[in-house]
Amino acid sequence: MSFHIIIVGAGSAGCVLANRLSANPATRVCLVEAGPPDRNPLIHMPLGLALLARNRAINWGFATEPDPALNSRRLYWPRGRVLGGSSSINAMIYMRGHPDDYRAWAAAVGPAWDWPRVRQIFLDHEGNTALADAHHGTSGPLAVSNLRQVNPLSRAFVQAGVECQLHDNPDFNGARQDGVGIYQVTQRDGRRFSSARAFLDPVRARPNLTILTGVQVQRVLFSGHQASGVRLGDRDLALAPGGEVILCGGAVNSPQMLLLSGIGPGAQLQAMGLPVLHDAPEVGRNLADHLDITVQAAASRAAIGLAPSFVPRALRAAIAYARHGAGELTSNVAEAGGFALSDPTRDRPNLQFHFIPAYIHDHGRRTAWGYGLTLHVCDLLPKSRGTISLASPDPLAPPRIAANYLSHPDDLPTLLAGFKLARRIVRSPALAPHVRRETLPGPGVQSDADLIADIRARAETIYHPVGTCRMGLDDRSVVDPAGKVRGVNGLRVIDASIMPQIIAGNTNAPVMMLAENIARMMLDPSA
C-alpha cells in the first residue's frame, strides 16, 4: 500500500498536519512516530511532568557536546518521543511570542508569515475557557485555560515582580507581553492538552489515516531527486505518485534525517561515507535556543515539597484530582513568570521568567527533598548559534548537538542582567514571608565575575531549540516559505527546525501555528 502523505513524527507539528491533511477522505495519510502511544498517566496528570524527565521510554534524552562557554559541560536536552512529541512532556505554558517575532519572519520569509495572518491562526486554534476578548479564540481545538489551582508562592512571585517595577500582566498573549503574571496552560479539566489530544484524538478513526507508533524512520527514499518513500528498520513505506514526505521530527531529528537522506553539507556527508543527493550547506546550522539560569531558595511549607510533612497534603491532592480533576496535581510546575527588558533602552522584552514553587534539580532527574522555590530566567533573543551534525551514519545513533551557547559576546551580558533581576525579585518583600534563605547561587556569589562563573557552571536549556532547517527566500535556506526542501521534490520539513529566527517565548503553540499555516498552503495553494 502506498500513501499520498507520509508524516514523520507525531509531535506538536505532526499531529496538526495529520489532522488537516487527512480531512479529505481520498488522501491516504500515514503518521509514523518513533515513540509509543501516550498512555503513561504521568503525561496527562500535569504535575506528573516533574517525573517525566526520568522516563527514557518517552524521551529522547539527548546530550549536547561539551560546551566551551559552560565549563565544557554536556547539557541534558529532553525531547518527547511519544504521541504528541514534546507537547506530551512540556510544561503546558500557552504562549505565542511577540508580534515583532513574526514581523521579522515576514521580512525574512515573506507575507505568508506576517503577524496578521499568523495571529488569525493562533485565534483559530485556541479554545480558551478563561479569556474571551479580541485577543483570544474560544472555539478552537486547542484547549487553553487558567490553572485550576495556583500556589501562594506563585502569587507572591507576581507581587514581588511588581515591587521590582514590572507590570502586573494578566494576559501575556494580549495587548502587551511585558510584565509578570500567572501563565495560561494547555489543559482541559485539569488534564494536559497535548497536540495529540487536540489534533489527533478527534480524527483517529478516519479510515484514510494510518498511525504507526514505535517505528523510527531511518531516512527518506528517492527516485532520482523525487522522494519515493521512507525507510523503516525492516521495511519501506512507499509514496503514491505525486505524494509527499513531511519531516516533523523536531529541531534535533529533522536535520539528522535530512543528513541521513543525503541532503546536507556535502563534505560532512562524504566524511560519513554517505552519498550526496543535494549539497545543502545550512542543514543543521542556525541552531538557536533559550539558555537559562536559576535562583533557588529554601521556602516556607506553602511550597510544593518532598518532605514527611507534605504527605497529608499530597493525599488530599490525590483525592481532589481523582474526584474533580482539581488541586495541586493540576500544577504545571512553572505556574508563573513574565517578560522583562535587560536594559531600559530596549524596545521589547528579551528576558523571560519561569517561577516554580518547588525545588527542581537537574530537570527533575534528581530527587529534590524539602520545600523550595526556583526562579528561572532566560535570554529570549540570543545571537549565539549552534549546529546539529551526524556523529555516525547509524540512523539509530543520536546526532551531535553543538549548542555553542554564549558564543556571541552580546549574550552573556543579557543573561547576567536577567540573573541580577531574578535575584532582586526573590529578595523582594512580597516573597519574604516564604523565602528562608537563598541556596543558589548562594550568599557567597556577589560580584559580576562570581555571577558569570556561576552561569558557566550551572546554566541549562529551557527547551526551545529551533532553526536547524531554516526557512527562507534565499537559495541557501533549507526550505522555502511552504516548507519544501530545496534541491529535491516531494519532501517538506515542518516543525520547530524551520523557524527562520527563534521567537521570544515558549515554542509549542508557535509550532502548531506554523504547521497549520503550511497545511493551509498545501490544501489551497492560492490562499
Ligand SMILES: Cc1cc2nc3c(=O)[nH]c(=O)nc-3n(C[C@H](O)[C@H](O)[C@H](O)COP(=O)(O)OP(=O)(O)OC[C@H]3O[C@@H](n4cnc5c(N)ncnc54)[C@H](O)[C@@H]3O)c2cc1C
Ligand atoms: C521539557 C520541555 C518543556 C517545555 N515546555 C514548554 C511549555 O511549557 N510551553 C511551550 O510552548 N513549549 C514548551 N516546550 C517546547 C515545545 O514543547 C516544543 O518546542 C515543541 O513541542 C516542538 O514541536 P516539534 O513538532 O518541532 O517537535 P516535537 O514535538 O518534539 O515532535 C517531534 C516528534 O517526532 C518524533 N520523531 C523524531 N524522529 C523520528 C523518526 N526518525 N521517526 C519517527 N518519529 C520521529 C519524535 O519522537 C517526536 O514525537 C518544552 C519542551 C520540553 C522538552
